[in-house]
Amino acid sequence: xxxxxxxxxxxxxxxxxxxxxxxxxxxxxxxxxxxxxxxxxxxxxxxxxxxxxxxxxxxxxxxxxxxxxxxxxxxxxxxxxxxxxxxxxxxxxxxxxxxxxxxxxxxxxxxxx
Amino acid sequence: xxxxxxxxxxxxxxxxxxxxxxxxxxxxxxxxxxxxxxxxxxxxxxxxxxxxxxxxxxxxxxxxxxxxxxxxxxxxxxxxxxxxxxxxxxxxxxxxxxxxxxxxxxxxxxxxx
Numbered sequence: 001x002x003x004x005x006x007x008x009x010x011x012x013x014x015x016x017x018x019x020x021x022x023x024x025x026x027x028x029x030x031x032x033x034x035x036x037x038x039x040x041x042x043x044x045x046x047x048x049x050x051x052x053x054x055x056x057x058x059x060x061x062x063x064x065x066x067x068x069x070x071x072x073x074x075x076x077x078x079x080x081x082x083x084x085x086x087x088x089x090x091x092x093x094x095x096x097x098x099x100x101x102x103x104x105x106x107x108x109x110x111x112x113x
Numbered sequence: 114x115x116x117x118x119x120x121x122x123x124x125x126x127x128x129x130x131x132x133x134x135x136x137x138x139x140x141x142x143x144x145x146x147x148x149x150x151x152x153x154x155x156x157x158x159x160x161x162x163x164x165x166x167x168x169x170x171x172x173x174x175x176x177x178x179x180x181x182x183x184x185x186x187x188x189x190x191x192x193x194x195x196x197x198x199x200x201x202x203x204x205x206x207x208x209x210x211x212x213x214x215x216x217x218x219x220x221x222x223x224x225x226x
Contacts, residue, residue: 035214035215037217039154043201043219043220044217044218044219044220045203046217047214047215047216050214089154091156095215098169099144099161099169099207100158100161100169100171101148101156101158101205101215102158103155103156103157105153105154106155106156
């Protein structure tokens, strides 16, 4: 069974629009970590954020913000005032007690000028 | 300085050949991983080594054999390459025990003809 679900396959927005990427996860562990990674067209995987299961505080980093809600098993990611350089595939991932990263299928974000 | 490096970046080879991909990290991490990203961008863990010891071995054909000469290196050898092995292979590293963030190499794009 898929442990991380990213329901949105592709999102296309015009520059300066906000875009929210959904991530729903499934785990029986009480201690776990959630991550977001960015994969730009150049192909590398860039770490964006890590949250542990005990810290539901939302986080903002520049134009990026994350909303972690254990009650709905969601860890959503918002890009505010999107820019063309934000065009990439974004992956949500879950790390449980076995330390394996389980990735979602990714959401391709295209920001048009 | 590159934190996690992989060589080669591109690898084009014929079916049936044997090839190796090398990975090195200079982050002082004690755990290294190999992931495979298929043509649909889906990322899946293959192996993990902690201090040169295999700790994760997913359902991967025996043709794939990881080798860790020391904790800073994890190489991937593939025997008798098949068309279905064409993918991007990512190496990653982390500090195990705390589910620390995994940092990824730039990827090796393997094309089997």
